[in-house]
Amino acid sequence: MNDSFRARLRALPDFPEDLPSFDPAAAPGDPVELFRLWLEGALAAGVRQPHAFSLATADAGGRVSSRMLILKDIDDDGGWQFATSRASRKGGELAQNPNAAMNFYWPELGRQIRVAGDVVHLSAEASAADWDARPASDGSPNPTWQLYALKPREIEFWQARADRHHIRHQMAF
Numbered sequence: 804m805n806d807s808f809r810a811r812l813r814a815l816p817d818f819p820e821d822l823p824s825f826d827p828a829a830a831p832g833d834p835v836e837l838f839r840l841w842l843e844g845a846l847a848a849g850v851r852q853p854h855a856f857s858l859a860t861a862d863a864g865g866r867v868s869s870r871m872l873i874l875k876d877i878d879d880d881g882g883w884q885f886a887t888s889r890a891s892r893k894g895g896e897l898a899q900n901p902n903a904a905m906n907f908y909w910p911e912l913g914r915q916i917r918v919a920g921d922v923v924h925l926s927a928e929a930s931a932a933d934w935d936a937r938p939a940s941d942g943s944p945n946p947t948w949q950l951y952a953l954k955p956r957e958i959e960f961w962q963a964r965a966d967r968h969h970i971r972h973q974m975a976f
C-alpha cells in the first residue's frame with residue numbers, strides 16, 4: 804500500500820546479537836521459579852516494566868480485545884494476579900468469558916512468555932488491599948476495583964536466537 808512505510812518497517816532492527824542462552828532441560832521444572840529467574844534477568848538487563856504484559860480477553864461471542872496490565876503477584880495457588888475495574892471492558896468480558904491470555908515480551912533479551920487459562924475473581928478484601936497499596940492511593944475505597952487471578956492451562960517460555968532457531972519451552976497443566 805505504502806512502499807516507503809513498508810521499507811521503513813523492514814529496515815527496523817531485529818533482535819540484538821548478544822541474546823542470552825536458554826536450555827529448557829536445565830531450567831527449573833516449576834514455571835513460577837523460571838518466570839522469577841527470567842524477571843530478575845530482565846531487571847538486571849535494564850528492561851523497563853518487565854512486569855507489564857498484554858492481556859487478551861474475549862466476550863461471549865468470541866470477539867477479542869487486549870491491553871497492557873501490570874502483574875501484581877503469582878500466588879501460592881499458582882494464580883497470576885492482576886487488578887482492574889470490574890466496570891471496564893475487560894472486566895465485562897471476564898464476567899462473560901473467563902478465558903484469557905497474558906503475553907510478556909522483553910525485547911532486550913529476545914524473551915516472550917505466554918500464559919493462558921481461566922481467570923477467577925479474588926475476594927473483596929484482597930481487592931481492597933490491592934487498591935489501598937497503589938502508589939497514588941488517597942485512602943478512598945473503590946468498590947469496582949477487582950483483583951483477578953489467571954490459573955494457567957498452558958505456559959510457554961520463548962527465547963529468540965540469532966540463528967533464528969528460536970527456542971520454545973511449553974508446559975500444559
Ligand SMILES: Cc1cc2nc3c(=O)[nH]c(=O)nc-3n(C[C@H](O)[C@H](O)[C@H](O)COP(=O)(O)O)c2cc1C
Nearest residue numbers: 855868869870871872873886887888891892893894
Ligand atoms: C504498561 C501499562 C500498564 C497498565 N497497567 C494497568 C493495570 O494494572 N490495571 C488497569 O486497569 N489498567 C492498566 N493499564 C491501562 C490499560 O492498558 C487499559 O487502557 C485500561 O485498563 C482499560 O482497558 P479496557 O478498556 O480494555 O478494559 C496499563 C497500561 C499500560 C500501558
